Amino acid sequence: MDLRRVKEYFSWLYYQYQIISCCAVLEPWEQSMFNTILLTIIAMVVYTAYVFIPIHIRLAWEFFSKICGYHSTIAN
Amino acid sequence: MANPGGGTVCNGKLHNHKKQSNGSQRRNCTKNGIVKEAQQNGKPHFYDKLIVESFEEAPLHVVVFTYMAYGIGTLFGYLRDFLRNWGIEKCNAAVERKEQKDFVPLYQDFENFYTRNLYMRIRDNWNRPICSAPGPLFDVMERVSDDYNWTFRFTGRIIKDVINMGSYNFLGLADKYDESMKTIKDVLEVYGTGVASTRHEMGTLDKHKELEDLVAKFLNVEAAMVFGMGFATNSMNIPALVGKGCLILSDELNHTSLVLGARLSGATIRVFKHNNTQSLEKLLRDAVIYGQPRTCRAWKKILILVEGTYSMEGSIVHLPQILALKKKYKAYLYIDEAHSIGAVGPTGRGVTEFFGLDPHEVDVLMGTFTKSFGASGGYIAGRKDLVDYLRVHSHSAVYATSMSPPIAEQIIRSLKFIMGLDGTTQGLQRVQQLAKNTRYFRQRLQEMGFIIYGNENASVVPLLLYMPGKVAAFARHMLQEKKIGVVVVGFPATPLAEARARFCVSASHTREMLDTVLEALDETGDLLRLKYSRHKKSARPELYDETSFELED
Numbered sequence: 001m002d003l004r005r006v007k008e009y010f011s012w013l014y015y016q017y018q019i020i021s022c023c024a025v026l027e028p029w030e031q032s033m034f035n036t037i038l039l040t041i042i043a044m045v046v047y048t049a050y051v052f053i054p055i056h057i058r059l060a061w062e063f064f065s066k067i068c069g070y071h072s073t074i075a076n
Numbered sequence: 077m078a079n080p081g082g083g084t085v086c087n088g089k090l091h092n093h094k095k096q097s098n099g100s101q102r103r104n105c106t107k108n109g110i111v112k113e114a115q116q117n118g119k120p121h122f123y124d125k126l127i128v129e130s131f132e133e134a135p136l137h138v139v140v141f142t143y144m145a146y147g148i149g150t151l152f153g154y155l156r157d158f159l160r161n162w163g164i165e166k167c168n169a170a171v172e173r174k175e176q177k178d179f180v181p182l183y184q185d186f187e188n189f190y191t192r193n194l195y196m197r198i199r200d201n202w203n204r205p206i207c208s209a210p211g212p213l214f215d216v217m218e219r220v221s222d223d224y225n226w227t228f229r230f231t232g233r234i235i236k237d238v239i240n241m242g243s244y245n246f247l248g249l250a251d252k253y254d255e256s257m258k259t260i261k262d263v264l265e266v267y268g269t270g271v272a273s274t275r276h277e278m279g280t281l282d283k284h285k286e287l288e289d290l291v292a293k294f295l296n297v298e299a300a301m302v303f304g305m306g307f308a309t310n311s312m313n314i315p316a317l318v319g320k321g322c323l324i325l326s327d328e329l330n331h332t333s334l335v336l337g338a339r340l341s342g343a344t345i346r347v348f349k350h351n352n353t354q355s356l357e358k359l360l361r362d363a364v365i366y367g368q369p370r371t372c373r374a375w376k377k378i379l380i381l382v383e384g385t386y387s388m389e390g391s392i393v394h395l396p397q398i399l400a401l402k403k404k405y406k407a408y409l410y411i412d413e414a415h416s417i418g419a420v421g422p423t424g425r426g427v428t429e430f431f432g433l434d435p436h437e438v439d440v441l442m443g444t445f446t447k448s449f450g451a452s453g454g455y456i457a458g459r460k461d462l463v464d465y466l467r468v469h470s471h472s473a474v475y476a477t478s479m480s481p482p483i484a485e486q487i488i489r490s491l492k493f494i495m496g497l498d499g500t501t502q503g504l505q506r507v508q509q510l511a512k513n514t515r516y517f518r519q520r521l522q523e524m525g526f527i528i529y530g531n532e533n534a535s536v537v538p539l540l541l542y543m544p545g546k547v548a549a550f551a552r553h554m555l556q557e558k559k560i561g562v563v564v565v566g567f568p569a570t571p572l573a574e575a576r577a578r579f580c581v582s583a584s585h586t587r588e589m590l591d592t593v594l595e596a597l598d599e600t601g602d603l604l605r606l607k608y609s610r611h612k613k614s615a616r617p618e619l620y621d622e623t624s625f626e627l628e629d
Contacts, residue, residue, distance in 0.1 A: 034152075
């Protein structure tokens with residue numbers, strides 16, 4: 001019962017995505033093509049984020065902590 | 077103390093606000109004083125009527141998504157065009173023959189880009205054939221397409237009893253035969269169907285004279301002339317009224333017939349912002365001060381072209397301000413009352429009556445009989461010398477066949493019905509029922525949270541949809557699931573980002589029908605997420621009638 005509700009919700013969400021992005025008026029092969037391209041782009045973005053964001057955050061944290069550390073030594 | 081909605085302070089503030097916005101001389105008059113002054117002047121006070129219009133802006137994300145959707149559609153359009161050009165896909169649109177490839181192109185490929193790639197995909201929502209009278213309920217022929225809307229075929233089935241929210245049937249007079257139409261049968265027996273001549277030759281019947289006298293009496297003007305086609309009334313008569321050396325100031329959103337007539341006339345055309353009296357005043361001042369472009373001579377005539385009710389926006393023209401401007405700068409005014417005659421005003425006489433103004437102040441009153449009278453054709457009314465001039469010089473009178481006699485009789489019957497000359501008050505009741513239906517419909521839609529454009533008294537209700545995908549989904553859903561026929565409009569009839577559904581409320585819609593439609597709209601609005609309005613409740617002040625305002629002393 002809950003699974004059905006969840007499935008209905010997702011199919012409603014997919015329908016919303018279709019009418020907002022004009023997919024509802026495209027032919028089926030165009031829809032598949034558009035969905036494939038969009039999912040590919042999203043997958044690439046997610047992968048890049050997964051690989052690079054922790055490293056960037058660590059580097060930024062070191063950079064700022066060095067500056068704040070510099071300030072605190074000057075103050076002392 | 078019981079207050080009719082809102083506190084004393086609120087009412088007091090409201091009343092002061094209304095008074096201050098008048099700018100007239102009755103500043104400190106009491107209620108009785110106001111009434112007395114109206115009686116002294118003999119003119120009704122149109123300043124009392126606040127023009128309540130709303131043109132709400134869409135939320136930002138909606139606009140972004142709309143443009144994004146059009147962008148995706150355009151990209152796919154390019155892809156499909158590429159495939160069609162390179163022969164990978166069959167081209168269903170019109171193309172030239174191979175032998176003509178080197179000639180001057182007949183079909184400009186890019187101009188039809190939008191039609192070919194976007195409109196074709198959702199084309200099944202337009203040009204739907206119907207097979208009954210366009211009354212409050214009608215029958216739609218079912219049709220399907222096998223190749224994505226390039227061709228259609230009828231399945232043979234008929235979708236019966238679809239609620240009609242699309243026909244311009246404001247007073248419900250466009251309906252099947254009933255006993256009151258007996259006079260039309262008699263006229264058909266005596267006169268036949270065709271006139272087979274133009275007005276100048278042998279096409280002026282006594283029916284036309286009777287109709288013209290009745291129209292003049294209805295509008296309270298000196299004379300009127302009727303023509304066989306509403307569009308042709310505008311496009312063929314404006315060239316007869318203005319010519320080279322004249323100036324036409326036309327509203328941004330005027331109908332194509334007015335634009336065509338203005339262009340055919342050869343006069344200079346300047347456009348002012350929709351219903352914007354400041355823009356019009358600026359143009360008038362420039363015209364009077366600087367005159368014609370190169371020679372700086374005075375303009376021979378300045379004609380202001382407006383419509384009574386604009387059907388795409390649902391707005392009513394700001395007539396009092398425009399009349400004031402016209403008098404100040406000595407211009408002429410031409411009002412096209414196609415959608416407002418019979419539908420607006422306490423007895424259906426149009427925008428002049430709606431604002432309580434004298435119809436003699438407008439120079440040319442034009443209207444059509446298609447919308448509220450259930451017939452076809454148009455009229456031009458005004459002073460007798462104007463109409464006599466048009467009788468001689470109008471292109472329509474010289475070249476176009478005159479109005480068919482049964483149609484003329486239908487208009488005569490409708491006019492008598494509305495004016496009450498047939499002995500009943502049903503006509504007046506219908507006009508009032510239309511006003512009630514309009515206000516109810518608009519108010520409920522606004523409460524539900526849709527974005528509605530226009531004046532609260534206009535019976536054409538545009539409901540904004542914005543996204544092209546939603547436009548198609550809305551129209552299909554309403555017809556197939558809910559059995560309600562609606563008209564949706566998109567580019568190029570409206571701006572690109574403002575696609576809308578346009579409802580025409582009719583006096584023959586019963587309260588139950590309207591409630592059915594409103595419920596269906598509610599559900600569809602939730603399904604498609606169309607409720608963009610950010611003012612959930614009606615934020616505008618109610619119009620309180622002066623005489624019922626008991627708390628004033």
